[in-house]
Amino acid sequence: MQLIYEQSVNGRRGVKLPVSDVPSAAELPENLLRRESAALPEVSELDLVRHFTNLSRRNYSLDTNFYPLGSCTMKYNAKVLENAAALFAPFHPMTALLPGGVEFCQGSLGMLYDLGQMLADITGMDEVTTQPLAGAHGEMTGILLIAAYHAARGNKAKKKYVVVPDSSHGTNPASASIAGYEIITVPTASYGDMDIELFKKAMNDEVAAVMMTCPNTLGLFNPHIKEISDIAHSHDALMYYDGANLNAIMGKVKPGDVGFDVIHVNLHKTFGTPHGGGGPGAGPVGVKKELIPFLPQPRIVMNDDGQFLLEDQKAASIGRTANFFGNFSVMAKAYAYIIMLGRDGLIRVSEQAVLNANYIKERLKAYYDLPYDMTCMHECVFSASKQLEHGVHAIDVAKFLIDKGYHPPTVYFPLIVKEAIMIEPTETESKATLDAFIDVMIEAAMTAETNPQLLHDAPVTTPVGRLDETKAAREQNVCCIG
Amino acid sequence: MNDSHYCPHTPEEIQEMLSAIGVASVEELFSPIPSELRAKTFNLPPGLSEFETFDKMKSIASDNGGGMSAFVGGGFYDHIIPAAVDHLSGRAEFYTAYTPYQPECSQGTLQALFEYQTAICRLTGMGVSNASLYDGGTACAEAAMMALRITGRNKIIVDGCVNPFSRQVLKTYLYNLDVEVIEIAPLDGLLNREELAGMLDESVAAVLVQNPNFFGCVDDFTALAQQVHALDALLIASVYPISLGLLATPGEMGVDITVGDGQSLGNPLSFGGPSFGFIAAKKAHIRNMPGRIIGETVDKQGRRGFVLTLQAREQHIKRHKATSNICSNQGLCALRGLIFLSAIGRQGLVDMARMNRDKAEYAKAQLVSIPGVTALQSAATFNEFTIFLPKPADGVVAELLRKDIIAGVPLGQYYQGSENCLVVTVTEKRSRKEIDLLVKELEVAVCN
Numbered sequence: 001m002q003l004i005y006e007q008s009v010n011g012r013r014g015v016k017l018p019v020s021d022v023p024s025a026a027e028l029p030e031n032l033l034r035r036e037s038a039a040l041p042e043v044s045e046l047d048l049v050r051h052f053t054n055l056s057r058r059n060y061s062l063d064t065n066f067y068p069l070g071s072c073t074m075k076y077n078a079k080v081l082e083n084a085a086a087l088f089a090p091f092h093p094m095t096a097l098l099p100g101g102v103e104f105c106q107g108s109l110g111m112l113y114d115l116g117q118m119l120a121d122i123t124g125m126d127e128v129t130t131q132p133l134a135g136a137h138g139e140m141t142g143i144l145l146i147a148a149y150h151a152a153r154g155n156k157a158k159k160k161y162v163v164v165p166d167s168s169h170g171t172n173p174a175s176a177s178i179a180g181y182e183i184i185t186v187p188t189a190s191y192g193d194m195d196i197e198l199f200k201k202a203m204n205d206e207v208a209a210v211m212m213t214c215p216n217t218l219g220l221f222n223p224h225i226k227e228i229s230d231i232a233h234s235h236d237a238l239m240y241y242d243g244a245n246l247n248a249i250m251g252k253v254k255p256g257d258v259g260f261d262v263i264h265v266n267l268h269k270t271f272g273t274p275h276g277g278g279g280p281g282a283g284p285v286g287v288k289k290e291l292i293p294f295l296p297q298p299r300i301v302m303n304d305d306g307q308f309l310l311e312d313q314k315a316a317s318i319g320r321t322a323n324f325f326g327n328f329s330v331m332a333k334a335y336a337y338i339i340m341l342g343r344d345g346l347i348r349v350s351e352q353a354v355l356n357a358n359y360i361k362e363r364l365k366a367y368y369d370l371p372y373d374m375t376c377m378h379e380c381v382f383s384a385s386k387q388l389e390h391g392v393h394a395i396d397v398a399k400f401l402i403d404k405g406y407h408p409p410t411v412y413f414p415l416i417v418k419e420a421i422m423i424e425p426t427e428t429e430s431k432a433t434l435d436a437f438i439d440v441m442i443e444a445a446m447t448a449e450t451n452p453q454l455l456h457d458a459p460v461t462t463p464v465g466r467l468d469e470t471k472a473a474r475e476q477n478v479c480c481i482g
Numbered sequence: 483m484n485d486s487h488y489c490p491h492t493p494e495e496i497q498e499m500l501s502a503i504g505v506a507s508v509e510e511l512f513s514p515i516p517s518e519l520r521a522k523t524f525n526l527p528p529g530l531s532e533f534e535t536f537d538k539m540k541s542i543a544s545d546n547g548g549g550m551s552a553f554v555g556g557g558f559y560d561h562i563i564p565a566a567v568d569h570l571s572g573r574a575e576f577y578t579a580y581t582p583y584q585p586e587c588s589q590g591t592l593q594a595l596f597e598y599q600t601a602i603c604r605l606t607g608m609g610v611s612n613a614s615l616y617d618g619g620t621a622c623a624e625a626a627m628m629a630l631r632i633t634g635r636n637k638i639i640v641d642g643c644v645n646p647f648s649r650q651v652l653k654t655y656l657y658n659l660d661v662e663v664i665e666i667a668p669l670d671g672l673l674n675r676e677e678l679a680g681m682l683d684e685s686v687a688a689v690l691v692q693n694p695n696f697f698g699c700v701d702d703f704t705a706l707a708q709q710v711h712a713l714d715a716l717l718i719a720s721v722y723p724i725s726l727g728l729l730a731t732p733g734e735m736g737v738d739i740t741v742g743d744g745q746s747l748g749n750p751l752s753f754g755g756p757s758f759g760f761i762a763a764k765k766a767h768i769r770n771m772p773g774r775i776i777g778e779t780v781d782k783q784g785r786r787g788f789v790l791t792l793q794a795r796e797q798h799i800k801r802h803k804a805t806s807n808i809c810s811n812q813g814l815c816a817l818r819g820l821i822f823l824s825a826i827g828r829q830g831l832v833d834m835a836r837m838n839r840d841k842a843e844y845a846k847a848q849l850v851s852i853p854g855v856t857a858l859q860s861a862a863t864f865n866e867f868t869i870f871l872p873k874p875a876d877g878v879v880a881e882l883l884r885k886d887i888i889a890g891v892p893l894g895q896y897y898q899g900s901e902n903c904l905v906v907t908v909t910e911k912r913s914r915k916e917i918d919l920l921v922k923e924l925e926v927a928v929c930n
Binding site for chain 1: 487488489490491495496498499500502503504505508511512513514515516518519520521522523524525526527528529530531532535536538539540542543544545546547548550552554555556557558560562564566569570572573574575576577578579580581582583584585586587588589590591593594595596597599600601602603604605607609610611613614616617618619620627645647648650651653654655657658659660700701702704726727728729730731734743750751752753754755756758765768774775776777778779780781782783785786787788789791792796797798799800801802803804806807808809810811812813814815817820821823824825826827828829830831832833834836837839840841842843844862876877879880883884888891892910913914917
């Protein structure tokens with residue numbers, strides 16, 4: 001398909017602007033002006049609409065295809081959430097920061113406050129900030145809160161390390177590293193979780209935090225989690241909960257009850273807001289009360305009259321992690337999602353997410369190697385090691401699925417499983433969809449034995465076949481030279 | 483009875499699935515969670531229908547003050563959004579997809595982001611752009627960390643004329659690192675070049691400036707870039723994309739890393755988000771860029787296609803050695819930015835920028851005709867400018883809010899001794915009638 005720039009015609013105009021109702025201003029001095037206008041596309045509105053409509057048709061998406069991308073919780077995004085968020089489009093965030101301004105923002109501030117309260121209940125935390133703009137941003141915010149906590153106790157110099165299991169999301173060590181910590185990685189034991197004995201050896205008083213995903217990236221709930229928390233706390237290390245997998249446990253277990261001190265939640269995963277082709281998400285952070293003084297400012301508080309105010313003068317605060325109040329419209333969607341599903345609805349979400357994952361796991365384990373064969377939570381991780389005997393890799397299975405109209409599961413993650421295929425169906429998929437997907441996975445396993453070349457050649461139904469990534473990295477053509 | 487939204491199984495289907503798994507109940511699937519760890523309370527309210535949910539959201543939105551006439555910026559700007567932006571970015575194939583990890587079935591998102599990167603490069607005059615960051619403030623912080631990596635130094639100098647929120651975000655990002663952040667207090671609404679000269683030496687990784695700055699002043703950083711480069715340090719500039727319809731580009735000035743907030747490019751105000759941050763740099767710095775980058779390539783048949791490239795910089799490969807921890811970005815908002823720029827077009831952006839300046843100049847001339855009101859004269863301005871009032875700006879702004887006018891940002895809480903200063907923003911959306919009403923009401927407020 002042509003690029004929009006290749007359809008550009010000099011002098012063609014798209015959107016008509018209003019006619020100015022004020023006199024023209026005197027020209028700016030020459031050194032302040034750009035020498036040539038930016039070579040943006042010059043297309044008609046119809047050309048524009050066709051271009052982006054046709055581009056969109058080159059995507060698989062949740063609304064068009066089953067999308068069991070492990071660790072990403074690609075659940076259905078209810079349409080009413082979009083309508084609800086659009087209600088807030090006209091409100092300028094600076095209004096709340098002006099003298100006398102909060103009076104005009106009670107709806108928005110109140111919604112953020114209530115969302116924080118509901119997330120606190122779901123996660124067992126005492127207060128939530130909605131400022132962080134994505135999961136990884138929440139992680140960094142959370143680790144900075146932990147750094148501030150240690151600094152306030154005079155331990156800034158002493159606390160040097162953050163401990164992560166080797167099954168963790170890459171963002172965990174990256175966030176801790178960006179926040180100034182060195183990383184200690186603990187291997188996974190045969191029971192599918194961080195090796196408790198190795199963990200005990202790794203722990204010392206210089207550890208600032210332990211970052212865990214629970215259930216972990218193998219989809220397994222860690223039965224030692226309380227013990228791990230207790231050990232961490234005995235070294236004055238705080239427990240960080242990566243909320244990427246919260247969809248498995250709502251109403252069943254609260255991270256705050258099992259010893260976690262800081263948590264982020266991914267609203268775009270658990271709370272049904274769309275993923276947008278890579279974002280925006282939102283990563284609110286919840287903390288136990290000891291960490292409240294360090295939360296980002298401004299903090300939304302409610303006074304005795306039920307009015308929402310902004311508190312912006314806490315000396316202990318880590319400051320600001322975003323320019324305003326976070327990805328507000330994502331928050332509006334998550335808020336609408338939570339009030340719509342309600343208490344029982346959210347419990348049902350977790351139950352059926354876990355049911356669907358276990359159903360796929362049981363139905364496929366005769367065909368694919370299941371390195372950790374036990375009851376899983378919301379996702380299951382297979383290995384294509386059986387298929388590898390025929391020269392077929394996880395990526396080949398993935399590409400075969402594309403030809404059959406399925407977005408592939410996450411492959412090659414977690415890194416600890418060779419040829420990993422990580423499947424997260426979510427609760428919103430019907431049994432018929434799951435059965436059809438299982439049939440295609442079985443077909444892929446059969447084809448790996450009978451006709452592996454077919455898998456190597458896949459996909460053939462897409463606008464392009466497998467792409468030369470080496471060429472892309474070598475040539476670095478990352479923008480179209482005009 | 484299936485009473486839960488969006489969980490489609492019937493009781494019969496659930497039974498069939500439980501049998502296939504070999505358990506008696508759904509509850510049995512939660513047996514790996516030790517019973518003493520199970521939640522004891524769960525106090526959320528009961529669920530609502532879709533209709534009731536939307537009704538409640540409408541009621542919440544109506545608790546905000548609506549229909550205000552906004553002469554306020556501070557990083558977010560009330561600009562025209564062509565209808566096509568909502569409709570096209572609202573295509574479910576875009577908004578319900580995720581990160582394009584599988585390029586063959588994600589060419590829509592990948593090509594769009596390649597076109598976005600191109601638009602940002604052309605707009606800013608830089609050689610390489612990534613596929614978006616979170617917002618303007620976090621983009622400043624990422625640029626600073628990028629400069630620390632490139633230079634191996636640990637000092638950042640920040641012009642006090644940079645948006646105060648972005649400065650705070652930058653400081654928070656660097657909070658626990660062994661990095662010195664020095665702020666230079668503004669001089670007449672501009673960078674204090676003399677003070678900066680006294681601080682510039684070979685320990686400095688980068689200098690961060692903004693154009694137009696928080697006071698609305700437009701500056702030329704060409705000489706500054708040369709001065710900074712002479713010390714092998716980098717110049718980072720935060721810019722307001724709409725202003726680049728008219729103003730000299732960071733590329734023309736010799737800036738090394740350009741950042742900014744993309745909200746003004748087709749993203750609604752939405753009480754502060756989501757927008758997107760952009761970051762663009764000289765091409766030599768591509769391997770030190772944070773976040774995703776889309777690259778052009780071909781398939782076996784030679785057909786052009788696009789992929790995520792240079793992924794060895796990123797957290798999912800490099801873990802704690804990654805150039806950034808960013809994973810989810812603001813892809814859909816960046817797509818909106820691209821559609822906006824494509825709809826407005828090359829000449830359209832020039833015309834739009836000019837209209838912003840014309841309206842702001844008109845408003846400035848009217849406001850300074852009020853007795854006791856003067857304008858900061860130190861530099862040219864784009865669509866924002868600073869005026870001095872004969873009394874504290876806080877009270878004036880609060881008074882005008884009650885008349886549904888958001889008159890601007892009082893500077894008192896951001897700069898000591900600036901209690902009487904007000905930054906007024908005028909975009910192309912504000913009519914002459916609205917401007918005249920602002921002038922009338924502001925005159926009433928300052929004369930009271």
